[in-house]
Amino acid sequence: MRSRDGNYAQLFSALLLVSSATTLLAATDAYIISYRATVKNAQLLHEKLSLSRAMTPCRGSVENVELILPIAQSQNLRTIIEQNRDAFFTYMQTQDLHVKSAASKGNNSYSELTTLTLPPHCFIVTINENFAIISAFK
Protein backbone atom coordinates (compact mmCIF):
# COMPACT_ATOMS: atom_id res chain seq x y z
CA MET A 1 0.00 0.00 0.00
CA ARG A 2 1.38 3.36 -0.97
CA SER A 3 1.92 5.73 1.93
CA ARG A 4 1.26 9.42 1.85
CA ASP A 5 5.01 10.18 1.52
CA GLY A 6 5.48 7.56 -1.14
CA ASN A 7 7.60 4.42 -0.74
CA TYR A 8 10.88 6.25 -0.38
CA ALA A 9 11.26 5.47 3.32
CA GLN A 10 10.88 1.75 2.79
CA LEU A 11 13.14 1.83 -0.21
CA PHE A 12 15.76 3.75 1.71
CA SER A 13 15.68 1.36 4.65
CA ALA A 14 15.95 -1.62 2.31
CA LEU A 15 18.95 -0.09 0.58
CA LEU A 16 20.53 0.68 3.93
CA LEU A 17 20.04 -2.90 5.02
CA VAL A 18 21.61 -4.29 1.84
CA SER A 19 24.56 -1.95 1.99
CA SER A 20 25.24 -2.69 5.66
CA ALA A 21 25.02 -6.42 5.00
CA THR A 22 27.47 -6.06 2.12
CA THR A 23 29.81 -4.08 4.31
CA LEU A 24 29.66 -6.72 6.99
CA LEU A 25 30.30 -9.55 4.56
CA ALA A 26 33.13 -7.93 2.63
CA ALA A 27 36.11 -7.04 4.79
CA THR A 28 38.87 -4.92 3.38
CA ASP A 29 42.29 -4.99 4.97
CA ALA A 30 45.78 -3.93 4.12
CA TYR A 31 48.36 -6.70 4.12
CA ILE A 32 52.11 -6.66 3.84
CA ILE A 33 53.15 -9.53 1.59
CA SER A 34 56.64 -10.64 0.76
CA TYR A 35 58.03 -13.67 -1.01
CA ARG A 36 61.38 -15.31 -1.38
CA ALA A 37 62.49 -18.30 -3.42
CA THR A 38 66.01 -19.68 -3.41
CA VAL A 39 67.23 -21.95 -6.16
CA LYS A 40 70.53 -23.77 -5.93
CA ASN A 41 71.90 -25.61 -8.93
CA ALA A 42 68.52 -25.55 -10.70
CA GLN A 43 66.73 -27.04 -7.71
CA LEU A 44 64.29 -25.17 -5.53
CA LEU A 45 66.00 -24.98 -2.17
CA HIS A 46 63.69 -22.77 -0.19
CA GLU A 47 60.47 -20.90 -0.73
CA LYS A 48 58.68 -18.67 1.70
CA LEU A 49 55.62 -16.48 1.50
CA SER A 50 55.16 -14.04 4.36
CA LEU A 51 52.04 -12.05 4.96
CA SER A 52 50.73 -10.03 7.82
CA ARG A 53 48.25 -7.28 8.39
CA ALA A 54 49.67 -3.82 7.96
CA MET A 55 50.30 -2.15 11.29
CA THR A 56 50.23 1.32 9.76
CA PRO A 57 48.03 2.58 6.95
CA CYS A 58 49.52 2.14 3.50
CA ARG A 59 50.19 5.27 1.53
CA GLY A 60 49.84 5.71 -2.17
CA SER A 61 47.25 4.78 -4.71
CA VAL A 62 45.89 1.37 -5.51
CA GLU A 63 46.85 -0.12 -8.85
CA ASN A 64 44.14 -0.83 -11.38
CA VAL A 65 45.28 -4.39 -11.93
CA GLU A 66 43.71 -6.68 -9.37
CA LEU A 67 43.75 -10.37 -8.71
CA ILE A 68 40.50 -12.17 -7.98
CA LEU A 69 40.88 -15.50 -6.25
CA PRO A 70 37.98 -17.84 -5.61
CA ILE A 71 37.42 -18.95 -2.05
CA ALA A 72 36.90 -22.65 -1.51
CA GLN A 73 36.57 -23.09 2.25
CA SER A 74 38.55 -20.87 4.51
CA GLN A 75 38.57 -17.10 4.44
CA ASN A 76 42.12 -16.99 5.71
CA LEU A 77 44.26 -15.15 3.19
CA ARG A 78 47.19 -17.53 3.53
CA THR A 79 44.98 -20.49 2.79
CA ILE A 80 43.41 -18.72 -0.17
CA ILE A 81 46.81 -17.92 -1.63
CA GLU A 82 48.06 -21.44 -1.01
CA GLN A 83 45.08 -22.80 -2.90
CA ASN A 84 45.65 -20.44 -5.83
CA ARG A 85 49.39 -20.38 -5.77
CA ASP A 86 49.98 -20.23 -9.50
CA ALA A 87 47.56 -17.36 -10.01
CA PHE A 88 49.11 -15.40 -7.19
CA PHE A 89 52.60 -16.08 -8.48
CA THR A 90 51.61 -14.82 -11.92
CA TYR A 91 50.14 -11.71 -10.37
CA MET A 92 53.24 -11.21 -8.28
CA GLN A 93 55.31 -11.00 -11.44
CA THR A 94 53.69 -7.67 -12.24
CA GLN A 95 55.43 -6.24 -9.19
CA ASP A 96 59.08 -5.37 -8.77
CA LEU A 97 60.97 -8.59 -8.16
CA HIS A 98 64.55 -8.56 -7.07
CA VAL A 99 66.88 -11.11 -8.61
CA LYS A 100 70.21 -11.85 -7.06
CA SER A 101 72.42 -14.58 -8.39
CA ALA A 102 75.94 -15.73 -7.76
CA ALA A 103 77.68 -18.47 -9.68
CA SER A 104 81.07 -19.89 -8.96
CA LYS A 105 83.23 -22.03 -11.20
CA GLY A 106 86.30 -23.62 -9.71
CA ASN A 107 88.38 -26.65 -10.48
CA ASN A 108 85.87 -29.21 -11.71
CA SER A 109 83.04 -27.66 -9.78
CA TYR A 110 80.21 -25.32 -10.59
CA SER A 111 77.75 -23.89 -8.15
CA GLU A 112 74.97 -21.41 -8.62
CA LEU A 113 72.63 -19.77 -6.15
CA THR A 114 69.78 -17.55 -7.27
CA THR A 115 67.35 -15.72 -5.05
CA LEU A 116 64.11 -14.18 -6.25
CA THR A 117 62.55 -11.78 -3.78
CA LEU A 118 59.38 -9.78 -3.62
CA PRO A 119 60.23 -7.08 -1.10
CA PRO A 120 57.57 -6.42 1.53
CA HIS A 121 54.81 -4.65 -0.30
CA CYS A 122 51.41 -3.36 0.72
CA PHE A 123 48.35 -4.98 -0.79
CA ILE A 124 44.70 -4.20 -0.28
CA VAL A 125 42.72 -7.39 0.21
CA THR A 126 38.94 -7.51 0.06
CA ILE A 127 37.41 -10.79 1.11
CA ASN A 128 33.74 -11.49 0.57
CA GLU A 129 31.79 -14.74 0.51
CA ASN A 130 33.08 -16.07 -2.78
CA PHE A 131 36.17 -14.14 -3.77
CA ALA A 132 39.27 -12.48 -2.44
CA ILE A 133 40.30 -9.41 -4.40
CA ILE A 134 43.94 -8.43 -4.10
CA SER A 135 45.36 -5.22 -5.47
CA ALA A 136 48.73 -3.68 -4.86
CA PHE A 137 49.68 -0.21 -3.83
CA LYS A 138 51.80 1.79 -6.22
Place this chain on the structure above:
Amino acid sequence: MKTALFSLLALTLLFSGCTKQPECPPPPAEVKAPPPPPAPVVKANTPVLTQHKPIRITVVGQGVAPCTGSCSPEQALVLAKRAAIVDGYRLIAEKVKGVYVQGRDYVHNMMIKSSKVRTFVDANIRNANVIDTLYKDGLCEVEMEITLNYSQLSY
Protein backbone atom coordinates in the same frame (compact mmCIF):
# COMPACT_ATOMS: atom_id res chain seq x y z
CA MET B 1 126.46 54.92 -60.09
CA LYS B 2 128.41 52.30 -58.11
CA THR B 3 126.21 52.86 -55.13
CA ALA B 4 123.12 52.29 -57.19
CA LEU B 5 124.59 49.11 -58.69
CA PHE B 6 125.54 47.77 -55.25
CA SER B 7 122.16 48.50 -53.83
CA LEU B 8 120.47 46.81 -56.83
CA LEU B 9 122.71 43.76 -56.38
CA ALA B 10 121.99 43.66 -52.68
CA LEU B 11 118.27 43.82 -53.29
CA THR B 12 118.47 41.06 -55.87
CA LEU B 13 120.41 38.84 -53.48
CA LEU B 14 118.03 39.66 -50.70
CA PHE B 15 114.90 38.63 -52.59
CA SER B 16 116.27 35.65 -54.50
CA GLY B 17 118.87 34.13 -52.20
CA CYS B 18 116.75 32.10 -49.85
CA THR B 19 115.02 30.07 -52.50
CA LYS B 20 118.23 28.54 -53.81
CA GLN B 21 119.59 27.36 -50.46
CA PRO B 22 118.76 23.74 -49.75
CA GLU B 23 118.65 24.12 -45.98
CA CYS B 24 115.79 26.53 -46.00
CA PRO B 25 112.67 25.19 -44.37
CA PRO B 26 109.84 24.37 -46.75
CA PRO B 27 106.90 26.66 -46.76
CA PRO B 28 104.30 25.62 -44.20
CA ALA B 29 101.77 23.22 -45.66
CA GLU B 30 98.08 23.82 -45.35
CA VAL B 31 96.90 22.43 -42.00
CA LYS B 32 94.05 19.96 -42.41
CA ALA B 33 91.50 19.24 -39.73
CA PRO B 34 91.73 15.73 -38.27
CA PRO B 35 89.15 13.34 -39.67
CA PRO B 36 86.07 12.89 -37.54
CA PRO B 37 86.03 9.79 -35.34
CA PRO B 38 84.25 6.84 -36.94
CA ALA B 39 80.68 6.21 -35.95
CA PRO B 40 80.25 3.44 -33.37
CA VAL B 41 79.90 0.13 -35.05
CA VAL B 42 76.70 -1.66 -34.13
CA LYS B 43 76.41 -5.27 -35.09
CA ALA B 44 73.65 -6.14 -37.46
CA ASN B 45 71.61 -8.17 -35.02
CA THR B 46 72.16 -6.07 -31.91
CA PRO B 47 68.81 -4.73 -30.68
CA VAL B 48 68.78 -1.04 -29.98
CA LEU B 49 66.02 0.47 -27.92
CA THR B 50 64.45 3.40 -29.68
CA GLN B 51 61.37 5.40 -28.94
CA HIS B 52 59.02 3.59 -31.28
CA LYS B 53 60.58 0.16 -31.26
CA PRO B 54 60.23 -1.88 -28.07
CA ILE B 55 62.57 -4.78 -27.52
CA ARG B 56 61.30 -8.20 -26.61
CA ILE B 57 63.70 -10.46 -24.77
CA THR B 58 62.96 -14.15 -24.57
CA VAL B 59 64.77 -16.66 -22.38
CA VAL B 60 64.31 -20.29 -21.44
CA GLY B 61 64.80 -21.12 -17.79
CA GLN B 62 65.42 -24.66 -16.62
CA GLY B 63 64.75 -26.32 -13.34
CA VAL B 64 64.56 -29.80 -11.88
CA ALA B 65 62.52 -31.13 -9.03
CA PRO B 66 64.51 -31.47 -5.81
CA CYS B 67 62.74 -34.68 -4.86
CA THR B 68 63.17 -37.69 -7.12
CA GLY B 69 60.76 -40.39 -6.16
CA SER B 70 59.83 -38.94 -2.79
CA CYS B 71 57.15 -36.58 -4.03
CA SER B 72 54.24 -36.89 -6.39
CA PRO B 73 54.67 -35.99 -10.08
CA GLU B 74 52.43 -32.96 -9.65
CA GLN B 75 54.49 -31.72 -6.75
CA ALA B 76 57.67 -32.31 -8.70
CA LEU B 77 56.25 -30.32 -11.59
CA VAL B 78 55.35 -27.38 -9.37
CA LEU B 79 58.75 -27.32 -7.69
CA ALA B 80 60.61 -27.70 -10.95
CA LYS B 81 58.55 -24.98 -12.56
CA ARG B 82 59.27 -22.61 -9.72
CA ALA B 83 62.99 -23.29 -10.06
CA ALA B 84 62.76 -22.79 -13.81
CA ILE B 85 61.00 -19.44 -13.39
CA VAL B 86 63.68 -18.24 -11.00
CA ASP B 87 66.30 -19.37 -13.50
CA GLY B 88 64.43 -17.48 -16.22
CA TYR B 89 64.49 -14.35 -14.13
CA ARG B 90 68.21 -14.72 -13.72
CA LEU B 91 68.68 -15.06 -17.46
CA ILE B 92 66.56 -11.99 -18.12
CA ALA B 93 68.59 -10.03 -15.58
CA GLU B 94 71.79 -11.19 -17.24
CA LYS B 95 70.59 -9.99 -20.61
CA VAL B 96 69.09 -6.72 -19.53
CA LYS B 97 71.46 -5.51 -16.87
CA GLY B 98 74.60 -7.55 -17.38
CA VAL B 99 76.86 -9.75 -15.34
CA TYR B 100 79.68 -8.88 -13.01
CA VAL B 101 82.57 -11.27 -13.55
CA GLN B 102 85.34 -11.75 -11.06
CA GLY B 103 88.29 -14.02 -11.71
CA ARG B 104 90.88 -15.15 -9.21
CA ASP B 105 93.97 -17.23 -9.95
CA TYR B 106 96.32 -18.41 -7.23
CA VAL B 107 99.89 -18.98 -8.35
CA HIS B 108 102.46 -20.61 -6.09
CA ASN B 109 106.07 -21.26 -7.13
CA MET B 110 105.32 -20.33 -10.69
CA MET B 111 102.53 -22.88 -10.82
CA ILE B 112 98.87 -22.15 -10.84
CA LYS B 113 97.21 -23.74 -7.86
CA SER B 114 93.61 -22.76 -8.31
CA SER B 115 91.52 -20.79 -10.71
CA LYS B 116 88.08 -19.55 -9.83
CA VAL B 117 85.57 -17.46 -11.72
CA ARG B 118 82.58 -15.93 -9.98
CA THR B 119 79.69 -14.17 -11.65
CA PHE B 120 77.08 -11.97 -10.02
CA VAL B 121 73.74 -10.69 -11.15
CA ASP B 122 71.67 -8.14 -9.29
CA ALA B 123 68.58 -6.56 -10.81
CA ASN B 124 64.95 -5.61 -10.33
CA ILE B 125 62.54 -7.01 -12.88
CA ARG B 126 58.92 -6.22 -13.44
CA ASN B 127 56.30 -7.56 -15.83
CA ALA B 128 58.05 -10.66 -17.05
CA ASN B 129 55.67 -13.20 -18.53
CA VAL B 130 55.72 -16.95 -18.72
CA ILE B 131 54.89 -17.94 -22.28
CA ASP B 132 55.30 -21.67 -22.36
CA THR B 133 56.06 -24.50 -19.97
CA LEU B 134 57.53 -27.84 -20.94
CA TYR B 135 58.02 -30.64 -18.44
CA LYS B 136 59.71 -33.83 -19.44
CA ASP B 137 61.69 -36.43 -17.51
CA GLY B 138 61.92 -34.31 -14.39
CA LEU B 139 63.25 -31.29 -16.24
CA CYS B 140 61.03 -28.26 -16.54
CA GLU B 141 61.70 -25.63 -19.17
CA VAL B 142 59.91 -22.33 -18.94
CA GLU B 143 59.96 -19.83 -21.75
CA MET B 144 59.75 -16.30 -20.45
CA GLU B 145 59.71 -12.94 -22.11
CA ILE B 146 59.93 -9.33 -21.15
CA THR B 147 59.21 -6.29 -23.28
CA LEU B 148 61.36 -3.23 -22.82
CA ASN B 149 59.68 0.03 -23.72
CA TYR B 150 61.31 3.40 -24.09
CA SER B 151 58.70 4.90 -21.80
CA GLN B 152 59.53 2.46 -19.00
CA LEU B 153 63.12 3.64 -18.70
CA SER B 154 63.83 5.78 -15.68
CA TYR B 155 66.93 7.89 -15.76
